Amino acid sequence: MLFSEQNFRRRGEFSGSIEVVCGSMFSGKTEELIRRLKRAQIAKLNVEIFKPRTDTRYHETAVVSHDLNSINSTPVDSASAILLLGTNTQVVGIDEAQFFDDELPDVCNKLALRGIRVIVAGLDMDFTGKPFGPMPALMAIAEHVTKVNAVCVCCGNPALYSYRTAADEATVLLGEKESYEPRCRACYNLGKG
Ligand SMILES: Nc1ncnc2c1ncn2[C@@H]1O[C@H](COP(=O)(O)OP(=O)(O)O)[C@@H](O)[C@H]1O
Ligand SMILES: Cc1cn([C@H]2C[C@H](O)[C@@H](COP(=O)(O)O)O2)c(=O)[nH]c1=O
Numbered sequence: 001m002l003f004s005e006q007n008f009r010r011r012g013e014f015s016g017s018i019e020v021v022c023g024s025m026f027s028g029k030t031e032e033l034i035r036r037l038k039r040a041q042i043a044k045l046n047v048e049i050f051k052p053r054t055d056t057r058y059h060e061t062a063v064v065s066h067d068l069n070s071i072n073s074t075p076v077d078s079a080s081a082i083l084l085l086g087t088n089t090q091v092v093g094i095d096e097a098q099f100f101d102d103e104l105p106d107v108c109n110k111l112a113l114r115g116i117r118v119i120v121a122g123l124d125m126d127f128t129g130k131p132f133g134p135m136p137a138l139m140a141i142a143e144h145v146t147k148v149n150a151v152c153v154c155c156g157n158p159a160l161y162s163y164r165t166a167a168d169e170a171t172v173l174l175g176e177k178e179s180y181e182p183r184c185r186a187c188y189n190l191g192k193g
């Protein structure tokens with residue numbers, strides 16, 4: 001079901017919260033993040049968007065989906081840098097959250113306590129099927145968690161895994177279709193052989 005904003009203003013005050021959008025590669029996490037952020041901009045809220053500086057796949061600064069939908073962002077070196085945002089910020093978007101350090105959940109909590117709506121998108125699992133970076137901790141403290149699925153490239157069923165086709169065992173390997181395939185549980189485990 002499409003996520004739809006609740007009443008974020010309570011008794012005239014802006015109430016802070018954390019939303020997480022997670023799933024495999026190509027599942028639509030960035031598109032969903034951009035959709036929510038653009039709606040917040042339409043509502044004339046002050047929106048700031050961050051991504052890890054290391055994620056330079058499509059653009060140095062913009063957050064860009066696989067379909068090349070995009071929104072401007074600020075690349076940062078660490079989670080704590082996000083706390084230096086403008087004082088009148090009402091909505092914060094964070095993409096590729098799996099690449100941030102372990103401070104990110106605490107940073108998001110502090111932002112939410114300042115009354116900010118925080119929307120975070122990231123991979124829930126790495127290519128080995130293990131929880132990725134700060135994502136599980138973020139999912140634990142979020143008010144809303146949306147898990148999205150890609151389409152399995154092998155059989156067409158909903159895909160929850162990111163299968164790595166490249167011969168590289170490092171946890172972090174930036175890439176797209178040349179290195180990864182979204183796969184369902186059965187096809188992911190067949191491939192792992
Ligand atoms: N196997 C696939 N399953 C679903 N979407 C795919 C697939 N391959 C390419 N896409 C494209 O990827 C888009 C999602 O991109 P994006 O939001 O950047 O995903 P994510 O951030 O989760 O990697 C889809 O709208 C679709 O056009
Ligand atoms: C599974 C997995 C992915 N990555 C990298 C590959 C991409 O650069 C990003 C994910 O981008 P998307 O917006 O979700 O498509 O993460 C990685 O470094 N390690 C992994 O295990």
Ligand SMILES: [Zn+2]
Pocket residue numbers: 152153154155156157183184185186187188
């Ligand atoms: Zn499959």
